Amino acid sequence: MMERWRSGFSLILLALFVPSLVSAGHSFENTAIVRTVELGGALVHVTTTYAVKALEHSSKYTIALGGLEHEKTSWLEAKIKGRAGVLPLELVGTDPTSGVALYDVDLPETLKVGETAHVVVETTQTHATHPWPEVASQKDGQALKYLTDLLVISPYQTLVQRTKVKSPSPNIFSYTTPEEMSDFTLEDPVTKSGATLTYGPYKNIPPSSTEDFLNEKQKRITIHYAYDWPVLEVTKLKRSAEISHWGANLNIEDNIDLHNAGPALKGHFSRLEHQSQKFFGKPAPHMLPSISLHLPAGIHSVYYYDMIGNVSTSNLRTSPSVPKGSQSNQYSVLELRPRYPIFGGWNYSFTLGWDSPLKDSAGWDKKTGKWIVGVQVMTHVPGAVVNDAEVKIILPEGATDVDFYPPFPAIMNEFSTHITYLDTTGRPAITFHYKDLTHKHVGTIYVSYKVPFSAHLKKPMAVATALMSVFMLAFVWKRVDIRIQKHK
């Protein structure tokens, strides 16, 4: 009786903290796991394919991310191999000591016993690499170190797994060779061919998301590789999108604080060196001379300036707006050059903005009588991670019934009132806060709202009233004689 109660109690406890650690352990078996790590600069792309065999009837498959990985993962998506649909994911819990996070994946259909499925989990990691050596002179190359767990962990038994690490160049300076792997393999634990390192195959791995396994068997591997492009970070992105129905205009303005997270420049910047490298066509790999951004089609009045004025070095190629709903993938290209080449450790902050026709991104829903406007979360700076983002959508004055549908949940949303050109009551604004955005996060926030006709008239009425009162004052002033002494 006592025994039973205790086990029951522990079950409840388990259910509270890591409910699926035990319960999920027997419903599936991983026949094979292949993880592919594509090394990059600020972003590392990891694709893990789980070949799954059901041991029980079940439709919830659980994946586990190690503490290190979970901390760095900013984007996570699960699919069935070969299908387009994204599977719903739910964070079940995080183990407070090991940091292991478990996610439940809802499979599209319940797997019967013995049936198999291929679950593909894609993650994008940010801040996963660091420059090594930490300083580099203008002539030096750039090398990064990437640290990850050796084994893919899973709450289920795994028959075989391997990890492929793809470096952008075959120039891999060093990598960890795991030792004491005799439990899982008898061959070389790691093989290198060209730019690819293969860890594994490792066989017969027990359910590995337990603390014991992690403490005893899990290992860390480090890859030190050459990376010939600058490592970019946007430390802060502030985007504000202002919708104007009067001007039929959507104005978008980005305040971007760019930081080169590559090795800090050793010694000092020599223009001579820089110019000769440019002359010989071998620019320093950690130097960013320019960025080219893809902006939406149909934009106009693009501006690019920083705290001390317009930056005169940029080129813009606009493309005309595409009709809504068409699949055409056109965009405008902005090649912007910072005032100075950005070396490792240097910062550059600037403002970029443009106007676009409102009809390109807004629609009127007849059924509900609401406007729906789509605003992109951010302008993607190629290869960069956005550490902090603040997206503010400013609706027209007098907008009511505001609803919003972000592509992925924000850390925080807040409503505020924004007062700008000749407003009387101010405009409702929604601000979304995000962290660690990558190119995967370039989604669209949809906002729907109603604007009554009277709200449209508010501004002209206010201006007309003000002007009218000025005229009235002038009229009175001209007509009324307030002089004490009358002139002859």
Add this chain to the structure above:
Amino acid sequence: MTTKSAYLLADNVSPATVTNTSSLLRIIALALISGAAIASRLFAVINFESIIHEFDPWFNYRATRVLASQGFYAFWNWFDPTAWYPLGRVVGGTIYPGLMATSGVIYSVLHALNLPVDIRNICVLLAPGFSALTAWSTYMFTKEMKDESAGLLAAAFIGIVPGYISRSVAGSYDNEAIAIFLLMFTFFAWIKALKTGSAFFGTIAALFYFYMVAAWGMLSVFVFTLHKFSPRTLGGYAFITNMIPLHALALILMGRYSSRLYVGYSSWYAVGTLASMQVPFVGFQPVRTSEHMAALGVFGLLQIIAFAELVRSHVSSKQFQTLLFASVIGMGILGTLAIVGLTYKGWIAPWTGRFYSLWDTGYAKKYIPIIASVSEHQPTAWPSFFMDLQFLIFLFPAGVIMCFRQLRDEHVFVIIYAVVASYFAGVMVRLMLTLTPVVCVASAIAFSSLLDTYIDPTEPEIVEDSSTDVDAPQTEGSSNVAAPTPKKAKKAKDAAPLPSGPLSDIVSSVTAGSFKRGERPRGVFGLDTRLAVIVHAVGMLIFFVMHCTWVTANAYSSPSVVLSSQNPDGSQHIIDDFREAYYWLRQNTPEDAVVMSWWDYGYQIAGMADRPTLVDNNTWNNTHIATVGKAMSSSEEVAYPILRKHDVDYVLIIFGGLIGYSGDDINKFLWMVRIAQGVWPDEIQEPNYFTRTGEYRVDDAASATMKNSLMYKMSYYRFAELFGSNQAVDRVRGQQVPKTGPTLDYLDEAFTSENWIVRIYQVKKEDSLGRDLKSANAFAQGKKRKRTKPAPRRRAIQ
């Protein structure tokens, strides 16, 4: 009255319609003039961008930002620790806050109306906006001189004349931007007060005078400009302070004392002086310093004369003469005693060097090199009069002589203004600005007289017995004001009775040729003469407009922060090195990093890079500037302790040798040497920087002192390497630079801009092993230490 008419005028128009139409036309014309004035100042914004120009405006802009973001009291008490490091600068008490306050008020008003205009745009567009107001106030002023049509011409002239545009293009956010408007409006209010004897207009003049005192710190006219040198100098308001008393004095001496003059002057002086003393930077100067003594003296004189007039109206003339005699002697003695006593006590200081600089405008230049080092303090070259004023400079004397024709009280003012301003404009380039308004006014008077004469359709009558025609002398003659058209009819009563001084008789006989009875009638006959003259006049105007546009577009609209050149395909290429380097400093150095540069760039560094500077364009502390000059002109070993003592982290220099930018530091170098020499004559000597033959060179032949100087080393560090195997050429000096360039031991190159215009060096910290940096550097480069002593010892052992 029916007169013969050269061409037909519609005569069935009612006078009311004519008045209304003409006033509507005037309003439209003024609006168009304002539009033209603003538009012609926008070249800089269109060709470049909305940016603050030059050097001083950057400080004004920075101060305005403080005012706009932190409020007026914070601004008033603003102590800026980043300027004049480590001394700091009490900004609130050492500036004329009128300009910043104006933009601050505009900013607050716009923001209160929910018009979130950026403070930078307000600052950039303030000068064009005020130029429209200047055009209006010039119109009002000239209207008092002649009539509305002359006023419109004057407004059009001042709206586009390059002499004024040069200091008021969009982005040149300096005190002159609003001061010319205030100047003209104060003068207008003064003339109005004088004409009407109205205390109201006297007070208006005083208020605008106060505004001007608060605004115009930059331009001192009577007292030669020491402002670049010391904060305790006078601003341009001294010009008004002295113009108005001078006018009043002239009127008294001409025997034109009147109660109108008394009321106007007294109300202006009393209110204006008290108000101006509220500006902390002015303080008690108006009652203490010699520049203001004229105003005070005239005020006293007016009181005495008023009293004398009062007494005279009460006593007989015999008694009055005795009384006058006694009081003149008494007051002479009393006055002398008072001045001696006050001077002795040190309360007033009339006999300082500044008093002499009043008369000898070269005084300051002769004794203080830093003033001479400013290019706009050089004497004006003749071509620049034409450049800045074009055909107005020829019409100007004519207009002044026109003023003698009537010589009403206000005409005396224009004449005095013309004489004084011409003199000062000849002395110093920047004072062209004060000459410009009076040139526009006088030229407009002349030009509109010409037009009046030739457009006036009245044909001279060929009747011999012109004695019957009373109107003829007034309606005819080459400089007629009142044409008998309905529009002009009311002007006739405006004209005060002509004063008949001997001078005006002479002048009028010279200029106009009085219409003497019995002679052949003079005047304009027929349409052809009229057309010929008018077409030519209009042609002059057209050429004037073209000239103004050209000069404005080509000469006065460059921000100097951004340089422009042309690509081979003709498109504009922007050379943006200054901002590149300043922005690099701002983004990639610690916020408290101290930057040393020559003082020209102090305000720009503070404004754009937001870093503390050692010296800036305020130039109030000559020793500090000389310290920087000394550091730049001495060798590395000598300069290093100076740099370290002043916590200098970065040294910024301007080098134009690569692309041929001639305003660089090597060209300014001799001034640094001279200023340093003024303080340390033993250590820095100018002749050492020349070659034996007395040339200023940077090539192989340069003197050793020159080659070792920090400035030379920083300018040419690694410059020759850029040319590879070719001979390196400095494109500004046109000289070949030595193949092996200078080396630096105590500084490190930190940043060089794209075209090498700005070079920034970091000052190394002391070596951690206690070596001097030179040997530490040699060690790091793997050079063997020069063994001076051990070597012989070894040889001795052998």
